[in-house]
Amino acid sequence: MNSVVCIKRVPETAEATLKIAPDGKKLEEENLVFSLNDADNYALEQALLLQEEFDGDVTVISVGPPETDEIIRMALAKGATNAIRIHHDDISKLDANAVASLLAEQIKDLDYDVVFTGAFASDDAFSLVGTMLAEKLEITHITMAIEMKQDDEDEAEISRELEGGLIAKYRIKFPAVITVQTGMNEPRYASILGIKRASQKEVDVVDDPTIPENKVQLEKISYPPEGKKAEILSGTPEETSSRLAEILKQKGII
């Protein structure tokens, strides 16, 4: 059975100090490290696990500039068989509908059973593209998958992770779009041999796609208002921890 995995290149921002670019619409990219979106990494792993069990192809697809090839090559190194990059200079200018349209335009002609993607991207956390893509492909979909059990190639049991850790179990028939929550599996690392092989594989580039009109505009990005803020204890670790210990004692917590 064949899978398609939609992946996105995102900046690692959890511990980085972020700066807004002069155009006020995106981040300064200079000091940022980019990588494969976390949830997409789990989506890719799920496709690779299916491939191991049922054979078939795993096609990774992404929209973005040539730098996107880094995450595509990483996916190839892990075992993806085919790769498509839909060229766009600046994906911050595309809304979710445009991204889903660009993906659907390529995927509709592929021979696939499942389309996987991350349940959300770490940058905007919109959780829109997967479900929109299913509508455009006119197939069923399930979101926030945390477990997948499959006995044959035509259907699967999918557990969705709801709020508070509650699980809702569904049965779906393929073809389907499945959006994957982080933690669904244990994503593998690429082997040295895999990386070598991947460097020889071809990435199909769709050079000049028709860009659909945005329905939603990004006006600007800004630093969140200062608002309420913690009392910051400053000094050496000795000083700050000493002050903190006093505060905890005063409050009668320790």
Place this chain on the structure above:
Amino acid sequence: MNKDIFVVIEHRQERIADVSYELLTKGYQIAEKLGGEVIAVLLADDGDQMAQSLKSYADKVLYIRNEIFKNLHSEYYCDALSSIIGERKPALILFGHTVDSFEVAPALAEQLEIPIISNCVDFDIDGDFVRATVPLYGGKINGEYSFNAENGGIISVIPGAVKVENPQKSGEIEKIEFTFEKEYDDKEFIEFIEAAAGEIDITQAEKIVAIGRGVKDEENIDMIKDFADSIGAVLACSRPIVDAGWLPKERQVGSSGKTVKPKLYIALGISGAFQHISGIKSDTIIAVNKDPNAPIFKVAHYGIVDDVFKIIPALKAKIEEMK
């Protein structure tokens, strides 16, 4: 388009989600501006009681009944919503930004060919234009997005972003028995499975030491566990730690984990995305993080901008000295 605001009510196991009341509250602010009404749209099977409890929050409760609405099935939900919205043409449709809306709202936007902004903390309407604020990059940056709402639009708002007020309305209930022309048999709900009870219940803990991405390595957890033990605190974490398999799911604080209410919450190397901080209800929150702009410092009462691995040993020693 008329001027009404539709609020799609979320419910699970016969209980209405808190976010629905938040949306009704927000809906009022917007409807007042537009001069329209707030309509609670309840798709349910056995929903009479739920409809009653919505009455005081809405100008009208539109109760659409069919057995299939007992549990979420997005195709049927969208079918019914498309048809009702197509007929009544509300100005805006509001959803909670929840796991169930991920499955329904974007599909509905496609079917109705209208714009959608999801993951908002706030929004407003100005003429035909809707502007919404979306936390980006785990809350470190705000994005301002807009769409033209001439033909309607969908907004999904993060749970916990709006403070609920009861406007004490007495909305009438309009009940519609909905029938489907199409069958969707490629997806079927099977069952709910409650999260397994773990060895420890963090929701009952009086003191919590929580770790996030900033702990870097599984080996570093022992040192923090020692510190937690020394002050009688329970060890908890944010989602990435569970995803990495370093701590079990039952230790996770946040919207997809547990809501905790300890007297003391110490967040170590946690940046503080909305999904995590929505699970913390504590009078004393302390954060240690290397990034001075980490959103966790907005909810913390005291903060230290430094390396967790320098602070924790020093803090442990200080507290021991005091004993």
